[in-house]
């Protein structure tokens with residue numbers, strides 16, 4: 001590729017841009033004809049950061065994995081025009097599946113307003129450029145900018161750091177529930193006892209109970225309750241409110257973490273491209 005207009009957009013701030021399409025096998029999906037993948041670290045990073053969507057046209061066209069390897073009798077352009085076919089190594093005509101897969105990928109590109117794709121070199125579906133595969137030929141007709149994975153490298157991080165994310169719930173500006181109390185409640189649920197949970201977290205019973213009481217007061221919720229004796233000689237369990245709060249908090253942490261890593265990736269670890 002040459003010229004400014006051909007510069008891949010994934011090297012710029014993608015926050016307002018539509019996702020790229022990428023060949024799924026480059027993103028680590030085992031969708032190749034032989035049931036393997038050919039994952040490329042830069043493509044995997046793009047998908048992990050939510051900047052690219054993996055697609056496999058041959059699977060979308062209904063072909064199984066693994067499947068017989070296939071070849072074009074001429075270019076993908078010719079297949080689109082009906083003057084060439086796709087046949088597998090036993091001579092079975094799989095043109096219809098290749099065309100269906102190409103159509104599915106083109107429809108996805110339109111739905112997501114994708115303007116660019118990174119496609120696997122040498123594939124009868126995906127190969128972009130000279131002698132393009134069937135899907136690549138259709139995407140090129142639809143105006144997408146295409147390139148293969150050759151020379152693609154993840155850009156080095158701006159600083160050698162990863163992102164740490166911590167969150168907590170506060171009531172009137174005072175911390176009420178966070179990671180530490182979440183772990184304490186998980187231990188109580190597991191061991192059925194505040195004593196055992198405190199020991200597992202290397203804290204005193206008094207500290208553990210104090211943290212629970214403080215959270216209950218600030219949140220206006222009962223988080224734990226005593227269980228009657230019997231053979232287990234009683235113990236402590238989470239209330240239904242405590243269990244619900246814990247579950248929601250863990251989901252919040254996970255979603256915040258994923259969103260934060262995505263933002264971090266965009267600002268600190270753009271994925272580089274080779275020189276034009």
Ligand code: SF4
Pocket residue numbers: 023024025026031032033055056057058059120123125126
């Ligand atoms: S069709 Fe494309 S995405 Fe699917 S395995 Fe072949 S090269 Fe990879």
